[in-house]
Amino acid sequence: MPIASISILRHRTIIPTTTATTLPTVAKLIRQISTLRCFSVAAAKQQHNPTVSRKSQPPSKKLLRAKQTVKDYSSLAPVLSPQDKPPLSESKSVGTVAAAQANFMRVIVEPPRSFDESKVELLCVVKAVLKKIKRRVLVGDKVLVGSIDWVDRRGMIENVYQRSSEILDPPVANVDHLLVLFSMDQPKLEPFALTRFLIEAESTGIPLTLALNKCELVDEEAMVAWKSRLHKWGYKPNFCSVESKYGLDSLAFILRDQTSVIVGPSGVGKSSLINALRNNHNASDAVEGETLFDPILGSKWFEDQLVGQVSTRSGRGKHTTRNVSLLPLSAGGYLADTPGFNQPSLMKVTKQSLAQAFPEIRQMLSDSEPAKCSFNDCLHLGEPGCIVKADWERYPYYFQLLDEIRIREEFQLRTFGTKKEGDVRYKMGDKGVQQAEPRLELKKHRRVSRKSMNQSLLDELDELDDDDNLPDEENDPFLKAMRDENQ
Numbered sequence: 417m418p419i420a421s422i423s424i425l426r427h428r429t430i431i432p433t434t435t436a437t438t439l440p441t442v443a444k445l446i447r448q449i450s451t452l453r454c455f456s457v458a459a460a461k462q463q464h465n466p467t468v469s470r471k472s473q474p475p476s477k478k479l480l481r482a483k484q485t486v487k488d489y490s491s492l493a494p495v496l497s498p499q500d501k502p503p504l505s506e507s508k509s510v511g512t513v514a515a516a517q518a519n520f521m522r523v524i525v526e527p528p529r530s531f532d533e534s535k536v537e538l539l540c541v542v543k544a545v546l547k548k549i550k551r552r553v554l555v556g557d558k559v560l561v562g563s564i565d566w567v568d569r570r571g572m573i574e575n576v577y578q579r580s581s582e583i584l585d586p587p588v589a590n591v592d593h594l595l596v597l598f599s600m601d602q603p604k605l606e607p608f609a610l611t612r613f614l615i616e617a618e619s620t621g622i623p624l625t626l627a628l629n630k631c632e633l634v635d636e637e638a639m640v641a642w643k644s645r646l647h648k649w650g651y652k653p654n655f656c657s658v659e660s661k662y663g664l665d666s667l668a669f670i671l672r673d674q675t676s677v678i679v680g681p682s683g684v685g686k687s688s689l690i691n692a693l694r695n696n697h698n699a700s701d702a703v704e705g706e707t708l709f710d711p712i713l714g715s716k717w718f719e720d721q722l723v724g725q726v727s728t729r730s731g732r733g734k735h736t737t738r739n740v741s742l743l744p745l746s747a748g749g750y751l752a753d754t755p756g757f758n759q760p761s762l763m764k765v766t767k768q769s770l771a772q773a774f775p776e777i778r779q780m781l782s783d784s785e786p787a788k789c790s791f792n793d794c795l796h797l798g799e800p801g802c803i804v805k806a807d808w809e810r811y812p813y814y815f816q817l818l819d820e821i822r823i824r825e826e827f828q829l830r831t832f833g834t835k836k837e838g839d840v841r842y843k844m845g846d847k848g849v850q851q852a853e854p855r856l857e858l859k860k861h862r863r864v865s866r867k868s869m870n871q872s873l874l875d876e877l878d879e880l881d882d883d884d885n886l887p888d889e890e891n892d893p894f895l896k897a898m899r900d901e902n903q
């Protein structure tokens with residue numbers, strides 16, 4: 417299963433893009449990323465929130481109980497395969513997680529057949545058993561919802577379907593497509609910045625579309641010139657203008673029936689485009705006035721995105737602390753905005769994988785006979801026998817990025833002892849669901865005393881122990897409220 421990652425820095429840190437990238441800059445970058453990732457894990461741990469502590473129990477008993485718990489639970493909730501069609505009663509349905517807020521998930525589900533309605537929004541909690549077996553539910557996940565109260569619009573996520581893909585930042589599951597958006601002007605289209613975004617997007621392995629907004633600000637000649645330039649890079653740009661509505665129908669057509677994430681620098685018009693596509697009733701398949709789903713009264717998460725609110729004081733985009741949401745488009749499909757940022761980190765791109773992220777190099781390699789360089793692991797630096805020649809526009813960019821990645825890898829190797837350290841690792845979870853998790857501790861700090869190791873083990877078991885002794889309803893304020901209401 418392809419698991420991909422776009423690492424997006426939520427900072428406006430500008431890494432020098434010349435070969436003079438300095439080590440302190442790389443160190444700072446790595447520190448920031450580690451902090452961000454550690455922070456998210458800390459936040460996830462907090463959600464666990466056991467209500468009663470049972471520290472007085474002897475450890476051996478706890479260990480036994482915890483073992484049983486894990487064993488029972490993994491068999492209790494096997495991941496659903498895409499073909500699975502669990503029997504659906506009136507109180508069960510299948511849907512897509514569209515937004516996550518604290519412990520609640522907003523899920524858009526198919527209503528029962530007796531309802532003559534479009535899809536319905538439900539406010540859901542995640543069943544405690546899924547938390548226990550550490551199966552994270554992400555925005556974009558296809559989920560089985562049970563205990564549905566169709567009147568109060570509530571339900572409980574009982575299980576998750578296997579993911580086709582997963583990106584880490586923003587954390588979204590089942591992303592089918594990336595929309596890389598730049599503007600022709602304001603801010604001006606800059607080839608190296610565009611290359612960085614394209615490389616980051618290419619490195620996920622998820623198909624991408626390149627769109628160039630604000631095309632009403634430039635003349636025909638500039639568009640023709642960029643079109644032919646990008647064609648040589650291996651891309652077919654979609655010119656558009658939210659202002660004049662040019663090109664919006666074809667974008668709506670490309671985006672329909674898939675889940676896309678929009679990426680691009682601050683100010684290019686991502687939020688404006690999302691709003692336009694969501695309200696674009698001229699789009700081929702959209703019906704005038706059609707509701708996309710039946711929202712819960714007072715729900716605000718799917719409302720129009722804020723436009724153009726970049727703080728002049730801090731220079732930061734307005735999305736720095738916002739939760740990711742999948743916004744339904746009027747012509748079908750979902751689109752997730754990403755926080756305003758200017759500099760993809762390229763943290764997941766390695767020296768070896770960089771070449772594959774350039775369509776020009778992919779083309780040269782596939783044209784060759786046999787379909788590879790004369791050297792194994794060739795970095796295509798112009799050695800005799802290397803089939804990657806220097807006669808293409810972005811070759812200097814390839815060099816420049818390779819150098820940046822080399823410096824980062826060497827730094828990581830020196831500091832942490834391994835290239836991947838401080839990064840993200842993938843764990844094969846229950847029934848083949850791969851889960852990404854940040855490495856919390858760096859190797860050199862890993863030697864913890866036996867005493868503290870035992871303590872942390874006990875703390876973990878305590879967590880299991882605690883909610884093990886409590887029925888799910890007791891743990892969930894939401895379910896408690898549901899139960900109280902029914903009494």
Ligand SMILES: Nc1nc2c(ncn2[C@@H]2O[C@H](COP(=O)(O)OP(=O)(O)OP(=O)(O)O)[C@@H](O)[C@H]2O)c(=O)[nH]1
Nearest residue numbers: 630658659682683684685686687688723724733756
């Ligand atoms: N001239 C022109 N301006 C546009 C167009 N589309 C968006 N804008 C303007 O560009 C500015 C930035 O738009 P946003 O939609 O906030 O850009 P963004 O990419 O979401 O920015 P961040 O959230 O910071 O990442 C706003 O003032 C928009 O009105 C367009 O097609 N033409």
Ligand SMILES: [Zn+2]
Nearest residue numbers: 789794796802
């Ligand atoms: Zn080569």
